[in-house]
Amino acid sequence: MNSNNSANPTPYSINTSALASAGPTLFDQAHVERVLTGPRLLSVSRELLIRSYCLSFAYRFTGDRKYLTAHSTTPKPFVLFRIGTFLFLDVAEMLHGVAIGYDWLYADLSKADREILREGMKKHGLHEYEKRSGEWWKQSRKQSGIRCNAGLIVGLGLAETDPTYAQELVPRAISNLSVALKNYAPDGLWYEGPAYWSYATEYLSYGMAALESSLGNMQGLEQYPGLRETGLASDGLRSPN
Structure with missing residues (x-):
């Protein structure tokens, strides 16, 4: 580099x-x-x-x-x-x-x-x-749910010495993320507005990068409808062209 x-x-x-x-x-x-x-x-x-x-x-x-x-x-x-x-x-x-x-x-x-x-x-x-265990953010459809669960996934480096992290917590966090990821469909926009779109997408990117780096793939998160288009979402919010 x-x-x-x-x-x-x-x-x-x-x-x-x-x-x-x-x-x-x-x-x-x-x-x-x-x-x-x-x-x-x-x-x-x-x-x-x-x-x-x-x-x-x-x-x-x-x-x-x-x-x-x-x-x-x-x-x-x-x-x-x-x-x-x-x-x-x-x-x-x-x-x-x-x-x-x-x-x-x-x-x-x-x-x-x-x-x-x-x-x-x-x-x-x-x-x-x-x-x-019962707190609202774990399966929240809001950007805060993505930030909480993806923030946990970023800690995957801990799995080498504490395998429970990868075996139990990360699958739960991935499952919880699915609730919020449905909001990207169909066009990649985010229902809470551009500022929260930025928060959600930034943290989702961190989590997906950690999964790919540690486990070799993104565990299917990249397949959710709208994610492929969301990179262009901010352009549409800034300009009609």
């Missing part, structure tokens, strides 16, 4: 943007802290998610260990957060951030850091999902 930058302007632009995002600003920021916005933890989850993506990518792309070191402090507070009273949407986005670092950096994480992330994913992902 690195050697093809000059020949491929679009990847080059994306790579440059990602590296810039992992620059001094992230290094200067304090560690992710449990600061609530009202009753919500979502802003903290998203901060962790952005830091994890940017620093993990920067390390994989450059090999510079300063990014690995900076990442190592980012998700650790997640393990200590008390999250039992929060919406699972907030938890799922945080799980997503931890899972990306765990997967992308696994070979270079210290054994201790690897175990910290693993325990955090089990505690706040696997155990929390099981504990909240």
Whole structure:
């Protein structure tokens, strides 16, 4: 990927943007802290998610260990957060951030850091999902249902040491996703409007990519009517042409 930058302007632009995002600003920021916005933890989850993506990518792309070191402090507070009273949407986005670092950096994480992330994913992902068996979002037709279930699927990297994740939770999450995916039919538009279309489709893409990377296929999710057309949906919303 690195050697093809000059020949491929679009990847080059994306790579440059990602590296810039992992620059001094992230290094200067304090560690992710449990600061609530009202009753919500979502802003903290998203901060962790952005830091994890940017620093993990920067390390994989450059090999510079300063990014690995900076990442190592980012998700650790997640393990200590008390999250039992929060919406699972907030938890799922945080799980997503931890899972990306765990997967992308696994070979270079210290054994201790690897175990910290693993325990955090089990505690706040696997155990929390099981504990909240009757909650509405599990089989919701809304975009929040996709974000919760796809966020859990992104944690598939945990399956190597905890096979229950792949054997039990992921099939349940895939089944739950089917309720919401029917809303893409017939033309790829989303009934909650363009902003929620963006949320739903972004997280669905994360989940499908995780399935393909870990299991070799997307478990049939790509076959739902409307998904093939949804990539053009935003164009139709922006312009009559």
